[in-house]
Amino acid sequence: MWLFLTILLAVSHHALGTNPGLESVITQKALEYAKQVGASLAQEQLGGLAIPDITGSISIFPFGKVDYSLSGMHVVDFNLPEPEVGFAEEAGVKIGISGMSVAIHGTWRDRYHLIRDSGSFDLAVYGLTVSVLVGVGSDSTGHLIVSSANCDASVADLEVTLHGSTRWLYKPFTNKIKDLAHKQLNRKLCPMISEYIDGLEPLLQKINVSYQYDPYVVFEFPLIHPPAIGTSNMEFDCKGEFYSVEHRKEFPFTPELFQLHDQNHMVSVGLSQSSANSAGFAYHSAGVLWIRLTDSMIPKVSPIRLNTTSFESFVPELPKRYPDMLMLVDLFSSQQPLITFQPDNVTAQAFGSAKVYVILPNATLVPVFVLDICVSFSAKLFMSGLKLTGSMTLNNVSLNLASSELGPFQTKSMENVIRAGIHLVVLPKVNAKLKRGIPLPATPKVSLVNPVLKVNQGFVMLATDISYSP
Known part of the structure; x- marks a missing residue:
């Protein structure tokens, strides 16, 4: 009897909104x-x-x-x-x-x-x-x-x-x-x-109801009310929200109401669209979504370099004022990324600003212009064994001049170069990793059996059987 109760609990083991961001059903x-x-x-x-x-x-x-x-x-x-x-x-x-x-x-x-x-x-x-x-x-x-x-x-x-x-x-x-x-x-x-x-x-x-994903973000999933117990299942509604560790802010949207209906598997877990978006909000609030790009980071095969000479075709005034000088770019998020769950498809939009500098011979950084960037991707996600696999495609890239110390210039040609770079460099690396698969987090003594991932309207669901090894 004692052992049976212990195993039962091990198996069932998952400003508050009225709807859960994370839901689990046994x-x-x-x-x-x-x-x-x-x-x-x-x-x-x-x-x-x-x-x-x-x-x-x-x-x-x-x-x-x-x-x-x-x-x-x-x-x-x-x-x-x-x-x-x-x-x-x-x-x-x-x-x-x-x-x-x-x-x-x-x-x-x-x-x-x-x-x-x-x-x-x-x-x-x-x-x-x-x-x-x-x-x-x-x-x-x-x-x-x-x-x-x-x-x-x-x-x-x-x-x-x-x-x-x-x-x-x-x-x-x-x-x-x-x-x-x-x-x-x-x-x-x-x-x-x-x-x-x-x-x-x-x-x-002692069971944690929060998990620090990395030094910047923590995921909190306490029960928001007692489990709902029916005649054939038990439902656990959890908060399911990401927070910045250093700059904690409540996500400004309430999770969408969704319902798990799978009765063919032992356990199913659903993550709402709002819960996923709270991760982007947390990282944006933490101020860690930025990178400084230098010419040494550009692939050697690229015909476009981060120097004023190479940018002459995009910004003719640039090499005239700063001939043959290196450049760098501070790329940072201007607002939180947005994720949309639709049947069998995930769409992600990233919004950023690129602040471009010229590096003077004395190492002084001179700001020359700022670009607003919006990039949209679509992804198909699948389960292959115990790994998350899939593929990603580029939907759109838009580039707009936010401000300039060199006067106005057209950004269309630069936009085409960025689009080509994503197709030729970024997507092949991402899709190669997705093809190899990303292992799901392991739980001691409990493994997943024939897990199935399904992207639905407003939420994504993982349904699986489990195996316990003492």
């Missing part, structure tokens, strides 16, 4: 798999399981008080029927085991006045039945919480066989031990189960 199929894993682990670990010693005294008519101890107890055999698991609507997860039997062997000792005796014993428990409702909710920090909402447990019968030399005390002592064990088991089973479930709380509190 289905009955996941519970059935958790049941199999839990039963398998129980088969491995229940055999030889040690049981705490029991000491006490009992009154046996007509002898009076007899002190006893039961020690060295361990499970030597057991029969574990297949558990029943399911969702209890608006409550939690129900777990039932019926007809379990356990065989235990140990050592007994007794003392009656000056008489002492000892031996071994065998205890057989029959018809062990347990029915538990595990309540599932969330706390104020967005962590998952569980509780024993209801429990019913009983032992139908048991047998005790003592092996020893106290013949005259044998039968009454055996009967007393049997009655005592029967009452204790029926009385303590549910408190033991509740204690175990309550003991999971510190473990759940």
Whole structure:
């Protein structure tokens, strides 16, 4: 039972808006798999399981008080029927085991006045039945919480066989031990189960509800309300928003409402368009979306160099004022990038400004003009095994002169060069990486089985089965 509950929790493991940015759903199929894993682990670990010693005294008519101890107890055999698991609507997860039997062997000792005796014993428990409702909710920090909402447990019968030399005390002592064990088991089973479930709380509190992706951005995914529990699945609605570590700002848009409908896989996870865009907002807020381009960074095969002579065809006035001098470009985001999810397609737009400088012989930087740039891409994303693959194409490039120290000039020819550079240099590198595939993040002991990625209107969904390796 304990192991099964642990596996169940491992499998289900995911200004606040009313809609989630990240949503996860586990289905009955996941519970059935958790049941199999839990039963398998129980088969491995229940055999030889040690049981705490029991000491006490009992009154046996007509002898009076007899002190006893039961020690060295361990499970030597057991029969574990297949558990029943399911969702209890608006409550939690129900777990039932019926007809379990356990065989235990140990050592007994007794003392009656000056008489002492000892031996071994065998205890057989029959018809062990347990029915538990595990309540599932969330706390104020967005962590998952569980509780024993209801429990019913009983032992139908048991047998005790003592092996020893106290013949005259044998039968009454055996009967007393049997009655005592029967009452204790029926009385303590549910408190033991509740204690175990309550003991999971510190473990759940240790599960992170935020992940620092890199030094600049953190992804936060606390539950925004208790899980929604239906008759065939459980839904976890999480915040799912990226933040700048140094310059925390709330994303100014509420996530779009979306719903995961996949019931064929154990687990499905959906990320909203707004959640994805909050990443661009976070990076833009952090001020890290910029790069300084120098001539040494331009591929040697490029006919266009970052010097005033090479730019004569674009800006005729430039080499006249600054003949044969190197240039550099500070390229930075002017607003957050925008991502759009449409059926089977992802569109990304990047907005930036390019501030162009001439490097004087004394290394002084002289600003000469500023360009506004907008680039749009489309991407197709797929799953290949356990890797994210796909391809990217260029939709459009627009270039406009924002300001100039050299007077006005046309930017169309420069725009064509940038477009050609993206086609010839940028896209081949990006598509080569996408073709090789990007491995999905690994989770210890849990691997994905036949994952499927689907881009929908306003959100992207990953549906998968899982495999647990202890």
